[in-house]
Amino acid sequence: MNRKRAIIALAACGAAALALSACQDQANGGGAGSRDHITVVGSSTVFPFTTIVAEQLINKTPGMKSPAIESTGTGGGMKLFCAGVGAAHPDIEDASRRMKASEYRLCKDNGVDAILEVQVGLDGVAFAESKNGPKLQLTAVDLYKALAASPMGQPNTAKTWKDVNPALPAIPIQVYGPPSTSGTRDALAELILAKGCDAINPALAEKKENDAAGYAKSCTAIREDGAYIDAGENDNLIVQKLQSNPNAIGIFGYSYLEQNKDKLNGVPINGVEPTYETIARGAYPGSRPLYLYVKKAHLTAIKGLREFLAVYAQSWDPKGPLVAKGLIAAPDDVRKRSAQIIKAEATLDPSKLL
Numbered sequence: 001m002n003r004k005r006a007i008i009a010l011a012a013c014g015a016a017a018l019a020l021s022a023c024q025d026q027a028n029g030g031g032a033g034s035r036d037h038i039t040v041v042g043s044s045t046v047f048p049f050t051t052i053v054a055e056q057l058i059n060k061t062p063g064m065k066s067p068a069i070e071s072t073g074t075g076g077g078m079k080l081f082c083a084g085v086g087a088a089h090p091d092i093e094d095a096s097r098r099m100k101a102s103e104y105r106l107c108k109d110n111g112v113d114a115i116l117e118v119q120v121g122l123d124g125v126a127f128a129e130s131k132n133g134p135k136l137q138l139t140a141v142d143l144y145k146a147l148a149a150s151p152m153g154q155p156n157t158a159k160t161w162k163d164v165n166p167a168l169p170a171i172p173i174q175v176y177g178p179p180s181t182s183g184t185r186d187a188l189a190e191l192i193l194a195k196g197c198d199a200i201n202p203a204l205a206e207k208k209e210n211d212a213a214g215y216a217k218s219c220t221a222i223r224e225d226g227a228y229i230d231a232g233e234n235d236n237l238i239v240q241k242l243q244s245n246p247n248a249i250g251i252f253g254y255s256y257l258e259q260n261k262d263k264l265n266g267v268p269i270n271g272v273e274p275t276y277e278t279i280a281r282g283a284y285p286g287s288r289p290l291y292l293y294v295k296k297a298h299l300t301a302i303k304g305l306r307e308f309l310a311v312y313a314q315s316w317d318p319k320g321p322l323v324a325k326g327l328i329a330a331p332d333d334v335r336k337r338s339a340q341i342i343k344a345e346a347t348l349d350p351s352k353l354l
Helices: 047-060 074-081 101-109 140-147 183-200 202-210 212-220 235-244 254-259 276-280 296-301 305-315 332-344
Strands: 004-007 039-042 068-071 092-095 115-130 175-177 228-230 249-253 264-266 287-295
Touching (some): 047 092, 074 092, 115 254, 115 305, 235 249, 254 276, 287 296, 296 305, 305 332
Antiparallel strands (some): 004 068, 115 249, 115 287
16 A cells, blocks of 8 residues: 655654654553654545644644654554554544444554544545546446446446446546545445445345445445556545546545646536535535544643644634645534534544444
């Protein structure tokens, strides 16, 4: 997997700090220890926003050691985040979907049972094509028939877009998208493929509750015959691929479409284009929340962690620096609730996770 890493300045323990071998865990029973810089893992979609906040923190706080931020994908980041409490484990997980109940259980099994869940804004699972592309307009049903491994329970044999919808052009289905460890991939399955599947297979909706594995096989498992190309956690690589292959489609967070609007067009889904306005009001089918997960045990032990969260809360306003870089501001009540969670250091209720 191609992972991105941002170390805003020199990390406290040097270039080999990821192992944190020089940072001794001084707490008894697996406490957060003595590491003197913040570490973040997780979503490639949230990565650029967290990097901006880290830069602001360094600029505002003389002598602050620089955070180490790694783009591992939401799923990969959750495994690292939930591995334990202490200097050897990340403080924050960037997530482009909500934590799963199974991930919380993994956290709890490893002593990570007090976690702040902070929604930092909104994003959209954006579909894009080159400015020279075929100007596709797709539906969730089209995408399900094109990308699902077993649409209608049968192996996917569609080669062109015309094969899935006679109104579409006879060009090959080539879609560059995120890997299975990505929250964007999870959102693609939940927000697009599942809805397309349910629209033409209403009876399968019952399997969501009674046969989750069977439902996933029929509705959300993605084909592996080359029509869908795993581009890793490097969304900029997808942008490059679309420029060299005008007939292809790319899938990534909305911010990458916004940053490259001189090179790319958004592909409308169900007649709605991915824009700031359509995502903010929930009209775009791929709208989704973005999160930070923070270990409460680390708030006292890791220098600057509380300040980092405070800077985040100051930056997600509609006129703030994160929105200027492509974040969709959450509604006012959501922003106030997230700010209060940070202030009160209130932990999430795991009973509400799925």
